[in-house]
Amino acid sequence: MILGEFISQLDRDWFACVEDRNLRYLTESGRVPQGFLPEQFWQFVAMAWQQSDPYDRKAFDWFQENRSAFQFKIPYPNRPSEIIMLHLDRHKVFTHKLFLVNIKILQNDYLGQQRSEESLPLTKWAFLSFEKDLARIAEIAKAEAWQSNYEPHLHLNQEFSFNRLKNYLQQTFRRLQEEDKIIAATYEGKPYRAFNTGLISYDDKEIFLIFDPNYPNQEQPWKLYGVCTPGNGIGNEILHQAFQDFTPRAQFISDYNQATLILDPNKPIDQQLPTISDDHFLDHLERWPPEVIERELRNDPQAFSLFDHLQSLDNTTGQIDRCWLEFKQYIMRTIDLKLRFKKSIESALRNSWEYIIQKPWLIAPQYNFGRHEVELLLPLRLHARLYVDLALVITASEGSYQYKGRTVLTREMAYNNARLLYPLSPDHWLRGTSQLNLT
Structure with a gap:
């Protein structure tokens, strides 16, 4: 499912909200644009919400890392020069529902722009065989723990055998898009795209992905042509001739003070x-360890019963979302x-x-x-x-x-x-064992 692939960190309550198009909290807001009766306006919004694609950047603007908040844009009826912008967020308690933060009326210049390929997530921008291509990237990159230590069941599914690498490439691509670093070039009359993965090969060279146009009538405009380093791999000649052996890396940190813990020396x-x-x-x-939750519930039979029921449910069903909410x-x-x-x-x-x-x-x-x-x-x-x-x-x-x-x-x-920012040392608490060395 694309929703699950593209938003790997989406919590289950919000996942259910986006899938089910739950507007119950949104429709309770009394704020509506001028010229609308409230009931008519919310019917109009509900219909637009039901019919929209949450990954169409013409209609949606996600602006939280875990996709818990976004702006939903709707053309103003009979006023083509304007759009209605609804700022939506996840409710703090009823997390499977939406609530409205603000409504604005804006000029329709942004919405009127043609949907650009530069706004697409990696999986919709280009076709990649995640079984074969991720294995190839992992093979030539310096050894890393690309498989999860904490979700061993994923290893049974070939699609998720490099789940960390897949997430890394998707998010790196997203940042490169923001920085306009997906580079275009022409080689022998044919268009190509390339980007720097930020990964380093076993022989200390940067790893690049080269893309050429996809076959006609395909969803993605591009397909992976090759994985290469300067002088090696499929596409290295194109990298050399068309891209001069380099495209820029993604930059996440501009102020390194933000990435450092700084304490006030004048305070305890x-x-x-x-x-x-x-x-x-x-x-x-739901992210807490079950044994910790059980420990805190030990003196409350009703809460313990609710949680015990939660533990017996299948995680793939929508029922568990409702039960977590109730809990x-x-x-x-x-x-x-x-x-x-x-x-x-x-x-x-x-x-x-x-x-x-x-x-x-x-x-x-x-x-x-x-x-x-x-x-x-x-x-x-x-x-x-x-x-x-x-x-x-x-x-x-x-x-x-x-x-x-x-x-x-x-x-x-x-x-x-x-x-996403840099490799972690083998003994780091996020990568190595689950223990935190206190000595």
Whole structure:
């Protein structure tokens, strides 16, 4: 399924919302553009939403890394020079529903532009055989853990045997698009495209992908022609003659202070702990280790029963999304439980913070596509002193040393995000064993 392929980090609640086109929260908003009756307007929006392709950049503008917020553009009826822009976000508690942040009326110049191939995700821009081509790239690149350590069941599926590499290429391509670094050239009268993967071969050369036009009547305008390094591989002659053996790499970090933990020397360390919003630490409870959740539920039979039922469900069905929602709502309503979970993550944060300030290299940066900024990944240990369970995403408040927690990620999600910027050492807490070395 394209939705699952393109948004590898999409949480299950939001996945269900996008698939099911759930507009129940959106339609409750009282704000509508001038000239519309509310009921007529929301019927119009609902119809446009049902019929739209969420990956058509003419209609959608995703601006959060986990695709939890976007702008939905609709032509204004009988006013072709204007569009209605709806800023939508995921509800903090009812995460399988949408809510409306804002409505704006804009000139239709942007919507009227022809859909450009430069706005397409990699899988719709070019045809690649992920079984064969990913294996070829992994073969000539320096050895890395391109298979997940945390999801061994994926190895049984050939499509996911290089799931990390696939994610890396998709996101690198996305950044190159933003920077206009997908390079076009002509060789012997035929058009080609090329981009720098950012990977290094076993003989220390940059690895490039070369594309030529796809066959007629195909979905993607391009197909992979070859994987090469300067002087080696299929397409190396084209790389040399048409691209002069080089296309630029993606750049994610412009201010390296953003990628470094900076503390205020005039304040005690314990006063600089990142702050955590009550919403965020429960918003993705499905990412927490089951044994930690069970531990916090030990004195609440009803909550334990809800969670036990969750554990018995098939993850591929929509039923589990509704059950997670019901479970989270129960936790949010039950003050004692909510405080227990909050105390658990605050304790884990304080414990990790003590070691991070002594070993700041344990921090891993990630790039937030929505905010176009670098965030930091902090290891969290929730149920064992050495075992890293989650990564806390933190970012500094503008103009200060104070950090705040944005969300939590599974280690696999965090690895994919961190690897996009640079390779991780074999003993890094995101790549090596699940233990965090405290010595």
